[in-house]
Every structure is written in C-alpha cells, then in structure tokens.
Amino acid sequence: MKTHQYDVVVVGAGGAGLMAALYASQRARTAVISKLYPTRSHTGAAQGGIGAALGNMEEDHPEWHTYDTVKGSDYLGDQDAIEFMCYQAPDIVYELEHMGLPFSRTPEGLIAQRPFGGHTNNITGKPVRRACYAADRTGHMILQTLYQQGIKHGLTFYDEFQMLDLIMVNGKAAGVVALEIATGEIHIFHAKAVILATGGWGRVWEITSNAFTLTGDGAAIVLRKGLPLEDMEFYQFHPTGIYKLGILITEGVRGEGGVLINDKGERFMERYAPTVKDLASRDVVSRAIYIEIREGRGINGQRYVYLDVRPETVNKYAAIDGRTRPDGSPYVVTAEELLAKLPDIIDFCRTYLGIDPVTEPIPVQPTAHYAMGGIPTNIKAEVLADEKGTVVPGLYAAGETACVSVHGANRLGTNSLLDIVVFGKQAGIHAAEYAEGADFEPLPDDAADFARAQLEAILNSQGSERIADIATEMKRVMMDHVGVFRTAEGMQQALDKIRELKARFKYIHIDDRGKTFNTELLSAWELGNLLDLAEVTTISALARTESRGAHSREDYPKRDDENWLKHTLAWMHPDGQVELRYKPVVITKYQPKERVY
Amino acid sequence: MQVTLKIFRYNPETDKKPHYETYTVEAEPTDRVLDLLEKVKGEQDGTLTFRRSCAHGVCGSDAMRINGVNRLACKVLVQDLGTNRITVEPLLGLPTIKDLVVDMEPFFEHYRSVKPYFINNDPPPKKERLQSPEERARFDDTTKCILCGACTTSCPSFWLDDQYVGPAAIVNAHRFIFDSRDQGAEERLKILADQFGVFRCHTIFNCTLACPREIQITRAIGEVRKAIATGRLD
Ligand SMILES: Cc1cc2nc3c(=O)[nH]c(=O)nc-3n(C[C@H](O)[C@H](O)[C@H](O)COP(=O)(O)OP(=O)(O)OC[C@H]3O[C@@H](n4cnc5c(N)ncnc54)[C@H](O)[C@@H]3O)c2cc1C
Ligand code: SF4
Ligand code: FES
Numbered sequence: 001m002k003t004h005q006y007d008v009v010v011v012g013a014g015g016a017g018l019m020a021a022l023y024a025s026q027r028a029r030t031a032v033i034s035k036l037y038p039t040r041s042h043t044g045a046a047q048g049g050i051g052a053a054l055g056n057m058e059e060d061h062p063e064w065h066t067y068d069t070v071k072g073s074d075y076l077g078d079q080d081a082i083e084f085m086c087y088q089a090p091d092i093v094y095e096l097e098h099m100g101l102p103f104s105r106t107p108e109g110l111i112a113q114r115p116f117g118g119h120t121n122n123i124t125g126k127p128v129r130r131a132c133y134a135a136d137r138t139g140h141m142i143l144q145t146l147y148q149q150g151i152k153h154g155l156t157f158y159d160e161f162q163m164l165d166l167i168m169v170n171g172k173a174a175g176v177v178a179l180e181i182a183t184g185e186i187h188i189f190h191a192k193a194v195i196l197a198t199g200g201w202g203r204v205w206e207i208t209s210n211a212f213t214l215t216g217d218g219a220a221i222v223l224r225k226g227l228p229l230e231d232m233e234f235y236q237f238h239p240t241g242i243y244k245l246g247i248l249i250t251e252g253v254r255g256e257g258g259v260l261i262n263d264k265g266e267r268f269m270e271r272y273a274p275t276v277k278d279l280a281s282r283d284v285v286s287r288a289i290y291i292e293i294r295e296g297r298g299i300n301g302q303r304y305v306y307l308d309v310r311p312e313t314v315n316k317y318a319a320i321d322g323r324t325r326p327d328g329s330p331y332v333v334t335a336e337e338l339l340a341k342l343p344d345i346i347d348f349c350r351t352y353l354g355i356d357p358v359t360e361p362i363p364v365q366p367t368a369h370y371a372m373g374g375i376p377t378n379i380k381a382e383v384l385a386d387e388k389g390t391v392v393p394g395l396y397a398a399g400e401t402a403c404v405s406v407h408g409a410n411r412l413g414t415n416s417l418l419d420i421v422v423f424g425k426q427a428g429i430h431a432a433e434y435a436e437g438a439d440f441e442p443l444p445d446d447a448a449d450f451a452r453a454q455l456e457a458i459l460n461s462q463g464s465e466r467i468a469d470i471a472t473e474m475k476r477v478m479m480d481h482v483g484v485f486r487t488a489e490g491m492q493q494a495l496d497k498i499r500e501l502k503a504r505f506k507y508i509h510i511d512d513r514g515k516t517f518n519t520e521l522l523s524a525w526e527l528g529n530l531l532d533l534a535e536v537t538t539i540s541a542l543a544r545t546e547s548r549g550a551h552s553r554e555d556y557p558k559r560d561d562e563n564w565l566k567h568t569l570a571w572m573h574p575d576g577q578v579e580l581r582y583k584p585v586v587i588t589k590y591q592p593k594e595r596v597y
Numbered sequence: 598m599q600v601t602l603k604i605f606r607y608n609p610e611t612d613k614k615p616h617y618e619t620y621t622v623e624a625e626p627t628d629r630v631l632d633l634l635e636k637v638k639g640e641q642d643g644t645l646t647f648r649r650s651c652a653h654g655v656c657g658s659d660a661m662r663i664n665g666v667n668r669l670a671c672k673v674l675v676q677d678l679g680t681n682r683i684t685v686e687p688l689l690g691l692p693t694i695k696d697l698v699v700d701m702e703p704f705f706e707h708y709r710s711v712k713p714y715f716i717n718n719d720p721p722p723k724k725e726r727l728q729s730p731e732e733r734a735r736f737d738d739t740t741k742c743i744l745c746g747a748c749t750t751s752c753p754s755f756w757l758d759d760q761y762v763g764p765a766a767i768v769n770a771h772r773f774i775f776d777s778r779d780q781g782a783e784e785r786l787k788i789l790a791d792q793f794g795v796f797r798c799h800t801i802f803n804c805t806l807a808c809p810r811e812i813q814i815t816r817a818i819g820e821v822r823k824a825i826a827t828g829r830l831d
Pocket of ligand 1 (some may be wrong): 011012013014015016017033034035036037038041042043044045046047048049050051138139161162163164197198199200209210211214217218248250369370398399400401413414415416417418420
C-alpha cells in the first residue's frame with residue numbers, strides 16, 4: 001500500500017474535475033485521480049453546445065437564461081444557484097475561449113451560437129441562439145482544452161486510478177482510497193480537501209447515451225458514508241437517442257431545423273408544444289415520443305419515431321414557422337451546411353445505422369441521459385450533510401455527480417457543460433482556500449479496510465451469478481418502470497427486483513482473480529454502485545406523488561406545489577434502509593407557474 | 598450469425614508469453630466488434646481484458662488491431678469486416694500490459710513533448726479573441742483528434758524507432774501551429790524539426806488510413822514540414 005499526501009485531491013478528470021484542478025492548483029498542492037485517462041471522460045461526448053447569453057447572434061440576457069432555466073427545472077431548481085450560474089456564463093465561456101477553445105465562429109469572428117430546447121427570447125417566447133458551439137463536438141473541445149491547460153500548468157495526474165472509498169475523520173474529508181488499475185495496488189491519498197467530480201450514472205438504464213464507465217461511483221460512495229443524495233428521482237431521458245443503441249443525437253439537430261415525425265408523417269410536436277414545437281424542453285419531448293409510440297404512431301408500429309433533418313424537410317418547416325437568419329432573410333439550409341455543422345452526427349448515422357441523415361430520416365427513441373440529482377452542494381460546491389444545509393468540512397462536489405441544484409426537475413440542454421465549468425471552478429477555488437486554513441486530519445490505520453473488504457467479498461464469493469445477468473435485469477426493469485413514465489405499481493415491481501438483485505449480487509462470480517488490470521473485478525464493484533443508486537432513485541420516485549419535470553407519474557399526472565415544491569434527500573443506513581427527508585426550494589424572483597412551451 | 602473471434606491473450610502474472618484464444622459468439626451483422634468483446638467477457642471469459650468507455654468512437658479508449666488493421670473496436674461493425682472470422686490484437690509498438698491493453702505512456706509522452714496547448718502571452722480581451730470562420734477552418738481537421746493512438750502505432754517509422762514523436766503528436770502540434778490566435782508556432786516547429794520530428798515521416802499513409810476520425814494526417818504532417826522549410830504558416 002502506498003500513501004500520498006496532497007492539499008487537495010480531485011477525483012474525476014472530466015470537465016468538472018479538470019476545471020476544479022486548474023483552479024485548486026493555483027493555490028494548493030493538488031492531484032487529480034481518474035479511472036479513465038482524462039481525455040476519455042464522457043464530457044468529450046457532449047455535442048451541442050454550452051449555454052451563455054453572449055448575444056452574439058441576437059438580443060439575449062443572462063436574466064432570460066436564468067428564467068428559462070428556472071422554468072425548465074419545473075421550478076425545482078434553486079434560483080440563487082441558477083442566477084449565479086447564468087450570470088457567470090458569459091465570462092466563463094470567454095475564459096474557455098482564452099484557453100484556446102476552438103469555438104465555431106460567426107462571419108464577424110465572434111463565437112457562434114445556435115438555438116436549443118427551452119432557451120427563449122423572454123419577450124417573444126421564440127427560440128433564442130444561446131448555445132455556444134464548436135460544430136457538434138463542443139464537449140470534446142472543452143475536455144481537450146482543459147486537459148491541454150492541465151499539461152501546460154503541470155498538473156499532477158494519477159491516470160487509471162479508481163477511487164474506491166472516501167476517508168472521513170471526525171466528520172471531515174481526509175482523503176481517498178484508490179486502486180491503481182494497472183497493478184491492483186491500493187493507494188491512499190491523504191488530503192485536506194477532496195473534490196468529487198465523478199460524473200453520472202446512465203448505466204442504470206438499458207438504453208443510454210452514457211459511457212460504460214458512468215457508474216456513479218462518487219455518488220454511491222458518498223451514500224455509503226452516511227451522507228444523503230438529493231433529488232435522485234429526477235433523471236433525464238433525452239428524446240433523441242439512436243434507436244436501440246442509445247447513442248445521442250444532439251438537440252442541436254433540432255436547433256438547426258430538424259423535426260420529429262411519426263408514422264403518419266406528422267410533425268407531432270405541434271400538438272404538444274405549439275410555440276416552440278420541436279424545441280420544447282426535453283421532458284416534454286420525450287413524453288410526446290412515448291405517447292406517439294404508445295398510441296401506435298411509432299414508425300411501422302415500432303418503438304421509435306423519425307428525426308428528420310433532410311434539407312427539404314428543414315426548409316419546409318422553417319418556412320411554415322417563419323424562421324429567419326440573423327440578418328432577417330428566410331432560413332434555408334443546404335446539405336453542405338448541415339455537414340459542416342453536424343459532422344459527427346452524420347458520421348454516427350453512417351457508421352452505426354448505415355444511413356445518411358441528409359437523405360434519410362434518423363430512427364430515434366428516448367435515451368437515459370443525465371442525472372439532475374446527486375450529491376447535495378451549495379454555490380461554493382461544498383457538500384451538504386442534511387436538510388439544514390450543514391457543510392461537510394473539506395468535501396466538495398461538482399459536475400453531473402453534484403446537485404447544487406441548477407437543473408431541478410429537468411435540465412435544459414447546454415446547461416450541464418456550463419454547470420461543470422462554473423461549479424468546477426467554484427470547487428477548485430473554495431477547496432484550495434479551505435486547505436490553506438486547515439490541517440491534515442490524522443489518517444486512521446484502517447483507512448483502506450472497507451475498500452479492501454469490498455473487493456475481497458467479490459473475489460471470494462462462492463456464487464455463480466454473472467455480472468452481465470444482474471446488470472441486464474437491473475437495466476431492463478429500470479427502463480420499463482422508472483423511466484419516462486412511472487406508476488406506483490411499476491416502481492414497486494422495480495424496487496422488488498432491485499432488492500432481489502442486490503441479494504443475488506452477494507453471490508456474484510468473477511473469473512479474473514488477478515491483480516493486473518482486473519476490469520472484471522472493478523465492473524462488479526461498479527455494479528454494486530449502480531444497484532444502490534437504482535434503489536435510491538426508485539424509492540425517491542415512489543414517494544413523490546406528483547409529476548414534475550422528468551418525474552412523470554401516470555397515477556399523479558399533475559404538479560403539486562402545495563405538497564411537493566421541495567427537494568428530496570435520501571440516506572441509506574448501514575442496514576440498507578433508505579430514509580427520505582425534504583428541504584425547501586430556494587425561490588427568489590420567480591414564483592412557480594404553469595409550464596407551457 | 599456465428600462469429601469466431603481469435604484474440605491475443607497475455608497475462609503477465611501467469612503467462613511466460615502471449616497466446617491466442619478462440620471464442621465463438623452469436624452476433625448480428627450490425628454488432629460492433631466491441632459488443633462481441635463485451636459478450637465474450639460477460640458470458641464466456643471474464644478474464645478477457647480491454648479498455649472501453651464511450652462505445653461510439655469519441656473517447657479513444659479501444660484502439661486495437663482488428664484483422665490486422667488499427668481500428669476502434671466500437672467503430673467497426675461485423676458487417677464492415679466482410680468475414681465472420683475476426684482476429685483481435687493489441688496495438689503494435691507499445692508494451693502490452695494485459696491482453697488488449699497496452700501501456701500508452703510512451704505515446705502520451707510524445708504528445709506532451711510538442712507543447713499541445715494554447716500559447717498566447719498577450720493579455721486577453723474582455724470578450725472573445727476574434728477569429729474568422731476561414732481562420733478557424735484552417736486547423737479544424739486536427740482539432741478532431743481523440744488521442745486513440747491508432748495512427749502512431751500503425752507507423753513503420755515509429756515501429757523502427759520509438760523515439761520518433763509520431764503522427765498523433767504532429768497532429769496535435771498542427772492544431773495549434775495553424776490557429777491564428779496562437780503564438781507558439783515557432784517553438785513547436787523547432788521541436789518538430791528535430792531528428793525525431795516530422796522528417797521521420799516517409800509518407801506511407803498508414804496513419805491516415807488508421808485514423809477513426811478521418812483526419813488527413815499525412816497532409817497535416819506535410820503542412821508542418823512545409824512550415825519548417827519555408828518559415829511561413831500559409
Ligand atoms: C452524448 C452526450 C452529449 C451531451 N451533450 C451535452 C451538450 O451539448 N451540452 C451540455 O451542456 N451537456 C451535454 N451533455 C451532458 C454533459 O456532457 C455531462 O453532464 C458532463 O460532461 C459531465 O461532466 P463531469 O465532469 O461531471 O463528468 P465526466 O465528464 O463524465 O467525467 C467523470 C470523471 O470521473 C472519473 N471517475 C468516475 N468514477 C471514478 C472513480 N471511481 N475513481 C476515479 N475517477 C472516477 C472518470 O474517469 C472521469 O474522468 C451530454 C452528455 C452526453 C452523454
Ligand atoms: S490522429 Fe486520428 S488516429 Fe491519431 S491519435 Fe488522433 S484520432 Fe487517433
Ligand atoms: S469506446 Fe470510446 S472510442 Fe471506442
């Protein structure tokens with residue numbers, strides 16, 4: 001066992017972790033540990049854009065961005081945090097540009113912007129161009145740029161080190177236990193402050209846009225430490241994943257004029273969101289697709305609809321909608337322009353579907369995409385221990401794994417890339433500041449025992465259950481019953497299943513007992529995390545007897561502000577019992593009203 | 598359909614030298630090779646080891662040799678291979694850690710050596726630095742790199758001498774050298790004019806053929822060479 005000492009340890013090297021590390025390292029000895037080589041992080045998969053009211057293409061204001069985000073969140077987002085993020089947005093986008101990020105450009109040489117769902121001109125209600133983009137590779141450019149800065153500034157990286165446990169001493173964060181994947185050796189990172197930036201957990205569901213490695217490790221570890229997770233019932237299904245594969249087709253496709261079409265050839269979003277149509281927010285569009293499919297209007301009666309971005313279709317509906325270019329002329333696209341703006345999407349369709357979106361429509365279905373909930377934090381990215389807002393000293397979280405909460409019940413597209421850089425930066429600044437004034441807590445002798453015992457339990461298990469079987473059953477039941485639409489009965493079924501799977505997990509069998517690069521062992525450990533998160537998600541969802549944002553219950557179809565305008569906090573006790581408590585939503589300027597698009 | 602996978606296996610803890618193992622799996626023509634590897638690992642042999650994350654060709658984790666050609670396992674479908682016999686081996690030219698996992702550190706070391714980051718020492722403006730769409734297009738191709746290593750490990754010059762920085766490093770230098778906002782071109786060109794730099798390239802084109810992002814690598818290398826020769830960036 002090796003022990004290292006740093007003032008600040010950042011876990012995760014996606015956008016949030018890298019931004020945190022760049023800031024923390026300015027003032028404190030900082031190390032970044034990541035189970036993936038940093039540029040493999042899923043931030044690199046983000047396509048469409050990062051939201052900021054730069055107003056480069058037309059009038060826009062941070063205040064509009066704030067209101068749109070509050071409304072998009074179905075009023076569950078904390079308005080102080082949302083306002084903070086949206087007002088930071090322009091400067092942080094300029095900061096990324098100054099780091100060299102190659103944004104696409106307007107003819108004047110400014111950062112180019114495109115429309116995205118739920119982002120509107122607050123006066124006309126029409127879509128506004130707020131998403132700053134680099135073709136359809138915005139996340140790739142953010143990840144690469146931040147990593148490049150990391151090299152430039154000599155950040156210390158422990159690549160392919162997987163965090164297994166958090167060390168807490170006297171209620172404070174004191175470090176991290178991690179496995180060096182290449183050698184199987186346990187390392188202890190003794191720290192004054194720990195920043196968790198471990199990303200999401202889309203792998204709970206069958207159809208997902210998320211990488212294999214998005215298994216919610218950080219969130220599950222926090223839960224096991226007796227700390228709560230917030231708003232776990234709010235999980236976003238993106239409307240347009242490639243049929244069966246789940247690979248994301250960015251909302252930017254609809255931003256460029258693509259429309260959703262059912263088996264009758266009808267542009268059905270007109271019926272669900274008369275003003276912004278295909279650019280309604282994600283929960284609204286995903287539900288619409290499910291309803292179309294359920295009512296038999298999926299293509300050929302199957303479980304998908306078409307996303308049509310052929311120039312003739314785009315131009316036809318752009319004319320009907322009276323859409324114009326920034327100079328006021330009618331909006332008309334050519335195949336070449338689409339190719340230039342959406343090269344990767346076109347490549348995905350060619351590679352995985354064998355179709356060319358410029359001449360054929362794309363088969364899509366909703367795909368599990370983004371965790372609105374997570375580790376509760378405040379604006380300084382400090383982790384919170386309870387419903388009263390008690391801070392856990394030395395512990396910070398940022399990015400998709402955190403819940404600050406700027407996304408509430410439903411995240412607007414482009415707001416996660418914004419969230420990760422804004423709150424990653426906060427985490428870095430405040431963790432370093434905290435570390436400057438703190439001492440190292442003494443390391444307990446048994447710091448690594450729990451993690452080691454977890455791995456040994458898997459290695460020594462006498463059972464014959466296979467990881468793949470348990471994972472498949474979990475994903476299926478979560479997709480069917482804790483997905484876009486939910487009922488008490490279905491969710492109870494899911495919960496029973498998850499509990500059964502957790503029992504079976506104790507009898508898991510793995511073939512690989514070696515130390516070198518034992519990815520089977522780690523996959524088993526990750527499955528344990530997914531099961532815990534699935535359970536907490538389902539219990540939080542069962543309790544919430546209303547529909548709000550992404551949490552849509554057929555047995556309680558209405559939003560219920562009187563009883564449910566509050567955040568869920570879920571604890572998992574050592575005996576496995578889950579306890580729910582609630583805390584109020586922060587409302588500053590915008591009183592809840594009905595949400596129509 | 599049935600597919601036979603012949604996979605390179607090596608476990609440093611138990612094997613003196615590598616060997617191949619053969620697995621038969623039920624597959625759809627549209628399955629990714631990565632799906633088949635997952636299937637083998639999940640259903641038949643959990644010890645089979647490979648890296649993967651995004652599963653759709655954007656993270657660069659799973660470059661390997663598939664029927665002798667460097668590819669991302671998640672970006673090649675069974676039907677693309679035109680055969681139901683698939684041989685899977687680790688990248689050449691880097692030490693094998695286990696099975697299909699190679700030690701990428703020598704590759705990243707070369708990458709880091711070319712200053713792959715934005716250099717501009719002027720105080721930044723309040724808003725964005727301006728750049729025209731044409732200036733932006735100048736280096737678009739090389740911004741796409743996902744550092745998968747497929748190019749460098751397919752290059753005979755790199756196999757011959759692993760001190761050669763390799764195509765991936767040159768691609769990432771190119772990305773900055775031709776960025777109108779950047780001021781570090783001179784330093785990078787100096788590094789690449791070195792004996793282990795661009796002049797090791799014999800325009801064999803393996804790299805360009807291997808690149809899953811379809812970057813015109815040989816062309817980028819040519820542009821860097823020309824810049825070194827002429828001292829100009831046009
Ligand atoms: C396909 C796709 C497209 C998207 N497009 C957009 C978009 O256009 N706009 C937008 O705003 N948002 C978009 N999103 C959402 C957004 O990209 C993500 O929410 C965001 O990038 C998450 O960043 P992160 O830094 O929190 O986590 P990630 O980038 O996922 O990074 C997680 C990091 O944690 C590390 N890690 C995890 N577990 C451990 C462990 N146990 N030990 C050590 N390290 C660990 C990983 O190695 C990784 O470095 C998209 C998401 C997807 C999936
Ligand atoms: S240039 Fe292409 S092949 Fe080479 S590392 Fe980059 S993406 Fe991979
Ligand atoms: S798994 Fe990401 S590139 Fe293949």
